[in-house]
Amino acid sequence: MDDLQAVATLQDPVRRALYDFVAAQGREVGRNEAAEAAGVQRTLAAFHLDKLVEAELLEAGFKRLGGRSGPGGGRPAKVYRRARAERVVSVPPRDYNTLALVLAAVVEAVGGEERAEAAAREVGARTAGGGSLEDALRERGYEPYRDEAGVLRLRNCPFHVLSEEHPLLVCSMNLALCEGLLAGLGEQGTVARTDPIPGECCVAFSE
Amino acid sequence: MLTVMHLAQLNIGHMRAPKESPELKEFVEALAPINALADAAPGFVWRLKGGEEPDATVKHEYGDHLLINFSVWESREPLWNYMYRTEHLAVLQRRREWFVRSAEATSVMWWIPEGVIPTLEEGMARLALLRAEGPGPRAFTFKEFYESSEAASLPAAAEPRK
Numbered sequence: 066m067d068d069l070q071a072v073a074t075l076q077d078p079v080r081r082a083l084y085d086f087v088a089a090q091g092r093e094v095g096r097n098e099a100a101e102a103a104g105v106q107r108t109l110a111a112f113h114l115d116k117l118v119e120a121e122l123l124e125a126g127f128k129r130l131g132g133r134s135g136p137g138g139g140r141p142a143k144v145y146r147r148a149r150a151e152r153v154v155s156v157p158p159r160d161y162n163t164l165a166l167v168l169a170a171v172v173e174a175v176g177g178e179e180r181a182e183a184a185a186r187e188v189g190a191r192t193a194g195g196g197s198l199e200d201a202l203r204e205r206g207y208e209p210y211r212d213e214a215g216v217l218r219l220r221n222c223p224f225h226v227l228s229e230e231h232p233l234l235v236c237s238m239n240l241a242l243c244e245g246l247l248a249g250l251g252e253q254g255t256v257a258r259t260d261p262i263p264g265e266c267c268v269a270f271s272e
Numbered sequence: 273m274l275t276v277m278h279l280a281q282l283n284i285g286h287m288r289a290p291k292e293s294p295e296l297k298e299f300v301e302a303l304a305p306i307n308a309l310a311d312a313a314p315g316f317v318w319r320l321k322g323g324e325e326p327d328a329t330v331k332h333e334y335g336d337h338l339l340i341n342f343s344v345w346e347s348r349e350p351l352w353n354y355m356y357r358t359e360h361l362a363v364l365q366r367r368r369e370w371f372v373r374s375a376e377a378t379s380v381m382w383w384i385p386e387g388v389i390p391t392l393e394e395g396m397a398r399l400a401l402l403r404a405e406g407p408g409p410r411a412f413t414f415k416e417f418y419e420s421s422e423a424a425s426l427p428a429a430a431e432p433r434k
Contacts, residue, residue, distance in 0.1 A: 176373055230415070233355035237365050259362040263353050267361060 068118055068152045074120040077144040079105055080113045084122060084147075087114075089208065091220050091265075093128055093144035114145050124148045149264075151225070162226060169231040178234055189245020198270070199251055207266055215257035217255075228267075236267045242266045276386040277316055277420035279345045282395035283379035286373040287337040291329065299370040302363050303327035309358055310343065315350020318389060332392060339371070342395055344384065348417060351381075377402050380411050383423040411423035 075081050082103040087094045100110035116186055117123040127141035172181045194201060199217070202209040208220035228235040236259065243257040247270075254272050261267035289295040304326035310316055318344040322328035330340040345351040354360060380399040384390055397409040407416035409423040 179368070232361070233364055234353075236356070236361060240365070257364060260359070261357040261361050263357045267357070 069154050071120040071122060071152050072154050074116055074122065077104060077113065078184075079109065082116060083110060083113050084117055087117075087123060087145050089210070089220070091210070093126065093146045095128075095142050095144050099145065108180070111143075121148050122152070126270060134175075147154040165227055166230060169227060169234055173231065173234055178237065181234065182239050185238040185241040186245035189242040189247075190249035191245075193246050193249025195250075198247065198250055198255065201246055201250060216260075217270040218260075218262070219268055222266040236261070239266070240268055241269075277383045277423075278386050278388075279347055279351060279381055279420075280384050280390050280395065280398075281341075281343055281345065281351060281379065281381045282392075282399055283341045284334075285339045285367070286374065286376060287339055288370055288372055291339075292338065297371055299363070299366075300327060304365055306360055306375070309356060309360060313345040313350060313354045315348060316354070317344040320375065320392065330392070334396065340392070342390075342392060344390070348414075352414065357434070374397070379413065381413065381417075382411055383418075383420040 075084060083099050086099055086102040095099050096107055096114065099114060100107045103110060105113075106222050114123065115125070118125045122146070123145045126144050126146075128144045129136055129139060129141050155267070172178060194204075199209050202217075202219065206223040209217055210220055212218050222239075224235050224239060240257060240259055247255055247257055256272075257268050257270050259267055260269040287296055287299075291300060307319075309327055310319060317359060320330050320340075322330045322376070332340055334340070343351075345354075355364065377399065380395070380402045382398050400411070401408075402411040405411075407413050407418070409418040412418045412423075
C-alpha cells in the first residue's frame with residue numbers, strides 16, 4: 066500500500082476517530098476502550114482498527130489487559146498503538162526533507178549552531194499567533210498533553226527524521242523555537258526546557 | 273558459536289578552563305547525576321572511571337584540560353537513547369559553554385567482542401584512525417554507522433583491505 070492509499074483509509078470518520086484516539090494515548094489500547102471512545106460497537110471498532118493495521122497506520126499486538134499473568138490471567142487481548150513509520154502525501158510532489166538535511170549538515174559544518182538557534186527563536190516568536198500555548202503546539206503537530214505531575218509534554222516530534230540524523234542541532238533549534246513561541250505569546254510564567262523521553266519530543270514546559 | 277558484539281565509544285573534549293575553575297563549575301556539578309544515569313541506563317555495559325567518587329573524570333596522559341568519556345554499550349540504540357533522549361542531552365546542548373569547538377572528530381565508535389574491556393590507548397588509536405581516514409568499519413560515527421557484521425572487531429592497526 067502506498068502512502069496515498071494508506072492516508073486515504075482515514076477518510077472514514079469512524080477510522081479517523083479511532084486513529085486519533087489511539088495516537089493520543091501514547092500507549093497500547095484495547096478494542097473495548099477504543100470502541101467506547103469512538104462511540105461505536107466493539108465489533109465495528111475491531112473491523113476498522115484492523116483496517117488501520119492493514120494500512121500500517123497502527124500496529125497490533127497481544128497483551129493481557131487484566132493485569133494478571135500466568136494461568137487464570139485470561140486470554141491475551143488484541144491491542145493497538147500508532148505505527149512509527151511516517152506517511153507523507155503531497156500533491157504536487159514536494160520534498161523539504163532532503164533540503165533540510167542538507168542545510169542541517171551545512172550548519173554543523175560551519176559551526177553555525179548558535180545562529181540557527183537564534184533564527185529558530187525568531188521564527189517561533191514571529192509565528193506564535195495570539196492563541197493559547199497548547200493550541201499553538203497542537204497546530205504545529207506537537208500533540209501536547211499533561212503528565213501526572215502537570216508538566217506539559219509533547220507526544221510527537223514534528224522534526225523526527227531530522228532529529229534522528231542531527232539530534233543536537235535539531236533538538237536545540239526545537240527548544241529555541243518553543244522558547245520563541247512562549248515569548249511571542251507573552252507566556253511569562255512558563256519555561257521550555259530539554260527533558261527528553263524516548264519516542265516523544267524532547268521539550269517540556271513547566272510553570 | 274557466534275560472538276556477541278558490543279559497541280565501544282570514546283569521546284574527548286577540550287575544556288575551556290581547568291576542571292576546578294568557576295567556568296566549569298556547573299559542568300562538574302552535572303557529572304555525578306549524568307554518570308549515575310549512564311550506569312543505570314538500559315544497555316549500558318561499562319565505562320572507564322577516574323576513581324570511586326561519582327564525579328571523578330578519567331585520568332590520562334593526553335594533555336591538560338582534555339576530558340575523556342569512554343564506555344561500552346550493548347548496541348547503537350541504547351547509547352543513542354542515553355546520549356540524546358535523557359537529561360544527558362541538556363548537558364550536551366550546553367557544551368560550547370564548557371568545551372572548545374573542534375574542527376576534527378571528537379567522538380568515535382567501534383565494535384568489540386562481549387566481555388572485552390578496551391584500553392584507552394586503543395580508543396585514542398581508533399579516534400586517530402577516524403580522523404585520518406574518515407568513517408569505516410573499524411572507526412565510525414552515528415552519522416556514518418557500521419553494523420557489527422561489517423566490522424567484526426578488526427584491530428585498529430590492521431591495514432585496510434583494498
